[in-house]
Amino acid sequence: MAAMIGRVLATMGILSLFTHLVGCSTPTDEDVIGVWAKEDGGQLSVNADGTFAAQSLPRDVFFDGHRSDPPITGSGTWKLEKASGYWQVRLSFRQMPEYPQGFFTSVLVVGSGDSTELFRWVEDEGGERYRLTRQPTAP
Amino acid sequence: MLIANQIAAGGPLQGRNDYYVGGVDGVGKYLKDYSTLLTFGQTGNLAVTYLGSYRLNFAVTGVLDDGTATVEFSVYNSSRISSATHPPIIGYTEWWDRNVAVPLNNFFQSGPLSMTEQYIEWTETIRWRP
Numbered sequence: 001m002a003a004m005i006g007r008v009l010a011t012m013g014i015l016s017l018f019t020h021l022v023g024c025s026t027p028t029d030e031d032v033i034g035v036w037a038k039e040d041g042g043q044l045s046v047n048a049d050g051t052f053a054a055q056s057l058p059r060d061v062f063f064d065g066h067r068s069d070p071p072i073t074g075s076g077t078w079k080l081e082k083a084s085g086y087w088q089v090r091l092s093f094r095q096m097p098e099y100p101q102g103f104f105t106s107v108l109v110v111g112s113g114d115s116t117e118l119f120r121w122v123e124d125e126g127g128e129r130y131r132l133t134r135q136p137t138a139p
Numbered sequence: 140m141l142i143a144n145q146i147a148a149g150g151p152l153q154g155r156n157d158y159y160v161g162g163v164d165g166v167g168k169y170l171k172d173y174s175t176l177l178t179f180g181q182t183g184n185l186a187v188t189y190l191g192s193y194r195l196n197f198a199v200t201g202v203l204d205d206g207t208a209t210v211e212f213s214v215y216n217s218s219r220i221s222s223a224t225h226p227p228i229i230g231y232t233e234w235w236d237r238n239v240a241v242p243l244n245n246f247f248q249s250g251p252l253s254m255t256e257q258y259i260e261w262t263e264t265i266r267w268r269p
Contacts, residue, residue, distance in 0.1 A: 063155060064196045064213075076151075084157070085164035092151055101199070104145060104154025124222050125161050125192035126231040126240065 025112040027087050029080055032109060036118050036132035042071065044107065044118070044132055052078045052091060061120050061130045062091075062105050063098075072098060080109070089118065107132065142197060143267040146208055152199035159192045161231030190216045190257065191225070206268035214259040220247045 029048075037043040041056040056071040057063075063072055076093040083090075087109040093102050107118045122128040141156060160168045172191075175183030193216040201209040221240035229235055247253050 084159045085161065085168065086159060094151075099151070099153055101153045102151030104151045104156070106156075121157075124217060124219065125157075125159050126221070126225055127236055129233070 027080065027109045027112040027116055031112050031116040032080060032089050032118065034137065035135040037135050038130065038132050042130070042132065046078055046089065050077050050079075052076060052089075054091070054093070058130065059098075061122055062107070063103060072096065072103075074099075074103075076102070086110075142199065142208070142210055142265060146199060146202055146267040152202075153197065155194070155196050157192065157194050158187075158190075161192065161225070161228070166227045189218070190214070191218075191222055192216075200262075202267070206266055207264050208267045209262060209264055211262050212260065214257070216257045217254055218257070219244050219254045220252045223252075 033046050033048050035043065035045045040058075042058065043055040044057070045053045047053075053075045055073045057073075058067070058071050059065040059069040060067045072093075074093045074096045076091060078092070079090045081088060081090060083106070088106040089109060090104070090106045092104055093099065095102050107120055110117050110119070116134070118132040119129040122130050145152060145154070160172065172183055172187050175181075175185050175188045193214050196213045196215075198211045199208055200211055219240075220243045221236075224243065225231065225235075225240075230240075244254075
């Protein structure tokens, strides 16, 4: 019996550790406001007034279509909320040539404060991440 | 609900809203989605059990004054040996991907247990205004 309790406690400890590692903390609006970019030219500016501007986001990762499709540039409004198990910055794009009705998509958030990261899964969940890195602000 | 809210708010009427099973909340989803295997299909949803996480796109093609709307959905999923063997939480870390998932996928690049893809499309009438 004691061994079984020990195993359960050990399992809970391991789960707790990994929960911490994958980031279960709650991000705030302030954590995601800023300029985020990737070396391929993708960039997302999340503004304090609730608007955003996106440049060269890969269509297959954030929208629909295929990897060979040209990336998307646009703007709209954002909102931080939890959905499908992740904190997400929900992005409502205004009308664009590619999407005349606008487009609703999101970027996932892990961590909080200085450890906040924005990303999307490139293909399968758990696989390669399309990671946007926070850019330093001008002094 | 998400699409109904989008229509009520005036858009956007097209978008992507993927389904995920990783993260901290994934444990509960695992229990719900995979309970179908323990009960021989009496609980949960067998299709969702197979798909795991998937890519979902939607497009509202018609909004009517009677409070209904026509929506086209498309789901894409790729099934690999790695996606079939994800444990909750740890299975969605970069460590697991690098040390377990990628080697497994490389080993099963062809033949049995290699990647398969599923495309599902359907049109549905939803109620966006009560």
